[in-house]
Amino acid sequence: MITGCGNRPRTESLVGDWPVASDATLAGESITLQFRKYGDGDLSRTLSYTLAPDGRMTVERGDDHHVCCFGGVDGHFIDSRKIYGLPQGRAMQLRRMFGRLRPEKLTADLPFVLPTGCTYIFDGRTVAGVNFDKGAAGGSFIFQSGCDGDGARQVQRMLRAMQTLLPPVNNSRAYLPPAT
Numbered sequence: 001m002i003t004g005c006g007n008r009p010r011t012e013s014l015v016g017d018w019p020v021a022s023d024a025t026l027a028g029e030s031i032t033l034q035f036r037k038y039g040d041g042d043l044s045r046t047l048s049y050t051l052a053p054d055g056r057m058t059v060e061r062g063d064d065h066h067v068c069c070f071g072g073v074d075g076h077f078i079d080s081r082k083i084y085g086l087p088q089g090r091a092m093q094l095r096r097m098f099g100r101l102r103p104e105k106l107t108a109d110l111p112f113v114l115p116t117g118c119t120y121i122f123d124g125r126t127v128a129g130v131n132f133d134k135g136a137a138g139g140s141f142i143f144q145s146g147c148d149g150d151g152a153r154q155v156q157r158m159l160r161a162m163q164t165l166l167p168p169v170n171n172s173r174a175y176l177p178p179a180t
Contacts, residue, residue: 014154015113015141018104026095028053029106030133033098033162035175036126047175049166051098055091057084059167084167097162101130101155103139112140116151120144127177128159143177 013020034048050058062078086094103111114120124144132139143155156177163173 012100013102013104014100014116014151014158015102016104016116020096020099021102023092023095026099026102027092028134031095031098032131032133033128033166034131035128035172035177037175038125038127045175047169047172051086051091051094055086055088057086057091057167058082059084059169061169082167086167090165094162094165097158097165098130098132100158101141102132103141106132106134106137106139108136108138110138110140112142114142114144115147115149115155117149118144118147118152121146145177 030050030052032048032050034046037045037047044063046060046062048058048060050060052058058081060078060081062080101113103113105111120142121144124146126142127145128143130141143152159176163176166172
């Protein structure tokens with residue numbers, strides 16, 4: 001069966017022209033979804049969800065604290081941390097969704113990818129990201145403010161759908177990237 005671009009399967013990558021990693025590959029990786037919300041100035045609040053290979057999910061909220069006068073991040077401080085045991089089916093469903101944002105290969109060079117159609121914005125702020133960790137190899141997905149277009153909208157829809165599968169966190173929807 002031949003299908004056109006408009007009939008792409010929902011399991012297709014949202015970041016490149018390659019197949020999504022297999023369930024077995026995704027199940028062996030630690031995957032962290034992180035949202036960053038900026039307030040006054042450059043101080044940011046973060047909300048992260050880390051899914052371990054054993055199905056445990058760690059949810060953390062915290063603040064980045066900046067170095068005075070130098071513009072760098074001095075440290076990240078965690079306000080709260082909770083650990084949940086996810087049912088196996090839900091964990092795999094989340095892994096498959098995360099897999100659509102995964103670089104084709106994880107390496108020691110830690111490659112990063114962006115939504116299809118977006119380019120890296122040198123001075124842009126990262127508002128969401130996913131880190132994939134497999135020991136000495138890794139990779140990241142980056143979603144920056146200013147990224148728009150069809151690829152960005154597809155990622156935003158998927159992140160909103162993921163919210164229904166993630167452990168509940170008060171005010172978590174406020175961390176989602178604004179719709180474009």
